[in-house]
Amino acid sequence: MTRSSSGNVYVPFGGKVEVVIPQARDISLFRVKTEAPLDYAPGQFFMVSLWGAGEVPISVASLSRDDAVVDLCIRRAGAVTGALHALEAGDTVWLRGPYGNGFPLDTSRGRDVVLVAGGIGLAPLRPLIEWFMENPGDAGRVTLLYGAKSPGEIVFRDEMEQWRDRGIEVLVTVDRAEGGWEGRTGLVTGLWQELRSDLQQATAYICGPEVMIRAAMGELFLLGMPEERIITTLEAHMKCGVGKCGHCYAGPRYICTDGPVFSYREVKSYGLFLSR
């Protein structure tokens, strides 16, 4: 729902920070409660702002349950995200949206699902994990392959046990083992052979740094997954979120309104990878 009493798409509405849950160094989850109910889908994003700091796109990190709550998982990356990190419970934050197309859940209906995430890229996939947990019949086996730079940078660590308990297979790897880490080390793209799903029949949802997305998409394709079922969400500089400011324009598409979710087929045919 795009709520704006004035019909002006640039007018944000206020929400209250209910709780801040630190996830890793420079990454926190902000649970925001608004007055009117919110209706958003996995893969969509809000333009999030503070007056005087500015506005940035942030993906929804929770599943919309017809209430007035949204989780935003934010990494401190610069001016605006830095200001957002100063928010405490009870503070007001401004939102407009939701925007973007969201993940095409039809693509994975009845199929095994491989979720591939790197770093904070797990946040936009968390609503999908919640969806598959709450709707176990919707897909077959669901496996999360997650890579972080170091054990200290793993996000949603506290929730992973619960995900496992509710039927999601979770495989975590780190680039650098530290502090008594006994799990896997190495790149997330090194985990394909541990998968128990037939990749040719499965659907993949990928989010992370662009280098990781690029590698994961290419490798899954070579392993036989059709390009329409290799799905990612892309990031680009955005100032408006509604297809006007021109910043996220790539190929003939706007990442904000035509995306941010695209299949490997679209990424290739429109040349959507930003770093060329």
Next chain:
Amino acid sequence: MKREWILEKNHISYWLRQLRKDRDLVGPLRNEGKDVVFMTVEQIHEVVLDLPASLPSPKEFLFPQYESMLRFNVSGKVPVAGPGAKTVSPGACVECSREGDLLDLADRRRRLVFGVRSCDVSAVRLLDRFFLEGFRDPYYEQRRKNILFVSIVCNNPDPTCFCIGLGTGPYLEEGFDIQLTDLGDRYFVQASSAEGIRTVKDMSFLFRRPRKADLDDQYEVFLSAKARFHKRISLESSRRAILEGRVKDSFWRRVTERCFECGGCVYECPLCTCFTVADRRYPDAVERIRLWDTCLFKGFTRMAGGILPNGKRMLRTKRWFYHKLVHYPEVFDEFGCVGCGRCAVTCPGRIDMATIATEMKGLDLDGSEQRP
């Protein structure tokens, strides 16, 4: 629907004076540097009537270089104009919270822009589609709803003009508000939009019915205008050259070597629409503003962490031309160029639409330049 009249030239100042009564009159005026530019008219006699074909684009009045969008009053009191605050018509309070009031600063002032060219009217038709299809841009929409254009048929196009190949000038058959053709001692007046027709009819005593001689004279102006074009440019063949893969990156690299990255082309082009958004702080309020931005600038696509998707200059030049020549037709079925030639007047590096289209014509099938 199109209606036609005749207006004697010695009635024009009176007409403009009447039109100004209930709206701002914007017209071509000579500034201190003696350049003719569009400005709000204070003295009717200063309006330049023998204007050159190419003036700065009037897009400024629909999509200004700097625009205040929203104002958030921290104190919750009536806004006080801070330093640099523009006089915008006061907006309604759209949202209230304990922290303060949020004002929508959309400019709803009524304007009449006199003396624009057919290419500009054609550009506005495309801007309408860009800003109002999909999500509606409320700032453009409010200005657009309140603006009326009086365009003048080009009887003496500049050497840089190439609207004729695109059907966007030198005169229009439809889709304008009011169109004037200069017949020497009188104007042939045509009105096409409902608002245009109403505006003429409001002062019908100034106008008379056209006679056969008037129609003949207008036809002659149209014919001689068409004959005066220096440039015959086919953007369709450029588009095809790109789609057929004849325009290689080496071409864009060569072109880009001439670019000074001044952004002049983008600011002058009536169809360039990119902007950035920023918050300006005042002691008691914050204004969210937007400013023209340029895809040709290096920082345009910069992302957090310093990633620069279009870091290579060549990619930015290519993006500008692809947008206008390939993507615009794909989305809107029209080129993102109306042939106004302003980029040619502005660019110190001869990287303008007509020159580039001409250079593409000289490319061989394998992308190499043909030797004369």
